[in-house]
Amino acid sequence: MSNEVLFFCGFALFIIIMLALDLGVFNKEDKEVSLKSASIMSLIWVSFAIGFYFLLRLHANYLHSIQNMDDLIAITAKHQHSIKLVPDNFELSLDIYSKNLALEFITGYVIEYALSVDNIFVMVLIFSAFAVKKEYYHRVLFWGILGAVVMRFLFIFIGATLISKFGWILYLFGAFLIYSGIMMFIKRDEEEEIDTKNHKVVKLASRFFPVYPQFVGHDFFHVENGKKYITPLFLVLLIIEFTDVIFAVDSIPAIFAATKDPYIVFFSNIFAILGLRSMFFLLVNIIHKFHYLKTGLAFLLVFIGIKMLAHDYMEKIGFTTAHSLYIIIGILAVSVIASLIFPKKEEAKN
Template identity: 40%
Template sequence: MDVSALEWSITVGVTVAVLLFDVLIVARRPHEPTMRECSAYLAVYVGAAIAFGAWTWGFHGQDYGIEFYTGWLVEYSLSVDNLFVFIVLMAALNVPRKYQQEALMVGIILALVFRAIFIAVGYTLVENFSWVFYVFGAFLVYTAVNLVRSYRNHEEEHPEDNRLVRFAQSHLNVGQEYRGLTLWWKENGVRVVSPMLIVIVALGATDIMFALDSIPAIFGITQEPYLVFTANVFALMGLRQLYFLLGGLLKRLVYLSLGLAFILAWIGGKLIIHAMYKGGVIDWEVPTLLSLAVILVTLAVTAVASLVKSSKDDVEVVATDSVPPAPAPKD
């Protein structure tokens, strides 16, 4: 893929401009956004991703357009899973709703930074060592297996119990009051650290863990650094609005981890086949268009099955609550 320096400059420049615009607005007026506000921003970000994919298709060819859309869907799916962890984290650390926007914005910026670092490292590895595709593929399959195990064992996410978070809580004089992005101040001559700093540490640790999954996954779709970067950027934009827009709906996606497990296992297998193809063991690869179809069908089935299951559970709870208590036995 022949990407000019001008294209790279415009892409990075627009990304920085959007982030600065978002940060300046959030910092100026911390608040809990309305559904209308969230819907408008989310429509703009999703529309921009679709338009960018169409532009890539038109100017760089059909194959690269399909690779972008597939990579964007994979990264977006993993980011939605990341949102669920953010919800658990915000609740566990008692972050006020009006300051959650700021915390999420910091989390998204950290995610972009960490993913940019991992993209650079990953690209260097895949360009110089073809065997690394075996490692990436095996890692994604291993991650998929762990997701299934966690689901079957009903293990809950506890991002606030991260070692780094516990270390910060035990070694810093953490106060009880949230003051937005003001991370420390003095009370009676003693420096106090805002609990928001603990939130940021937890978000950063979570972002690193998710980057370890998402970067091998996107390299399973495309090895073009420009598409890898833009797929991640568009997947992260609008997550803050999606967090408030969906809210409790994310908790109703009970089969999300199973759907992501299947997607990661599929991409892991695709990476292993790609490694065998690069090594001359086989003479065919899994078409990206097939991967796009598999991912779309998996996400659709996961969403429908989750909502059906959640609705059934709600009906059972209502039915159980409506049963009158048994009469007390007479003496």
Template identity: 45%
Template sequence: MMSMAPTWLWLVFVAFVLAALFVDFVVLKKQGAHEVSVPEAIRWSAIWVALSFAFNGLLWWAFAQEQGTAVANTKALEFLTGYLIEKSLAVDNIFVFLMIFTYFAVPPAYQKRVLMIGIIGAIVLRTVMILIGGWLIAQFHWILYLFGAFLFFTGVKMWWAADKESNLEDNPALKLLRRVLPVTKHFDGENFWTVQNGVKVATPLLLVVALVGFTDVIFAVDSIPAIYAITSDPFIVLTSNIFAILGLRAMYFLLAAMAAKFHLLSYGLALILVFIGTKMMLIDIYKIPVLVSLGVVIGILAITMVWSVKTAPKIERSAH
């Protein structure tokens, strides 16, 4: 499956991702372990969103120069729709990350490094899975129906489980890790390993990183078929996915502070998955326009977020 994107645009994208990760690492190292404040999270979230839109502008210009305005409009719209879908599905990742950090009582100052490692793992993993997914779709068109059915039933399952408490203790990955690795009960700064009674043992932070990586794998299985429902262009699939992931760390600290206000968001994400799965299963009968898909995604997100805020549990203030 080939992309119409010019070679230089691929190179710009790769250079940008490498530069973004380098800057992130430099800032991370310079700041050291510290708790990310809400204003800082808002600032970085705004920067990542602005950079994503700027890249989409460059993408539009590149396609307009080589393929014409009509193709450029379509590709830019596909990128925007894919970006919003991946960004919205990333919200579910964030709630799982929050559950993991809460379960292990990870100090906020150490969470930043864990998320950075998780983002790098997600970029590598999704790049591989996108290339494999593109090859499968090119070779076996019928696999789109399987992807669609998988997303549809995943959405139904997510809706059913939205109001149920998750129990991390039952997680098979966590049980396996504890069986294989000797783990201390205490953190040792940002270290993944420490020495206890003369023996090298893992810290809880290593388990957290492993579970975050496992979560990335699970959610990549959902999100990559979702983007292929919008476009079959591997360049659009890859870039929209990676740009959504790059801002994940800042978005985590922002949403973690407002998790209670968006308690209905899981229902909205479930509806989005059901819609995308239906769109994929109908692809050879009726191709839903990208603009309609964009409108549906934005509409569902807006309604569930507004409804969440309106019905958010009120925190009672103690009288003094």
């Protein structure tokens, strides 16, 4: 068994244990998640991501079993890392590689975490439209994010396979991200609505399964007179899964702008979406205050798209992963600070 498989299996086992503890120990009862609990869980998941950053920084060679200079050169070329190795100095070259790999991870993590905020806007709308009780939010998000982990795994490694065989796909991703950013900017002030009766997911699910007319506690399924129904809560779960697929179309190509290593794309993506649930409870009541955030995310997508299209030129002028990280953090910081300094007019009157 290769080091990559062992590393991945260890990571998967860690995620399974954390999710089992989350649902089976810390959240066995249906209850509204408090701001304190959400803050603690957010801090824990961010700490895990930072810890993983340092693991890569100190032991990046374990991931792809790099034992000598030839291995390092091969892996650097395979995953198109924008670094310059030092000939005849393996230790220094490995340190350069490890530093860059850790930066690629944290950059991908920040990108996914930032784009996940836009997902929170939609989740709030979905829960509100279906009148889901707050004590059931955690259960829906838990299973929704578990499904997202599986789908992201498939998307990422299929994407990585396509990129390795057809390099021009990166330019297609770049153009798509620029288009997505422009459309997000144009529609930034539009009020989104969820039609609970005519939503495409509701119509599709209703075609194959009988839908029970009301919620049955936290149950996703209900049996009555020998007939099995799906509940409205299960419809909410399906819509959240569908929404995540739509968001993944933007976020996964965006992370490939930070790194071409599929394992790093996966690790950064999963850490971010696992932290999304706690971040949802942390921001659910104040997300509307960050009204410039969509504008910031639009600029973020355009920047990442341009970086993918002009990758070779930017590499020649010395543009590094660290520079990308600084710009991404800068865009997000400006959008958040602007939202707080210049609140919406209706909020300013209150």
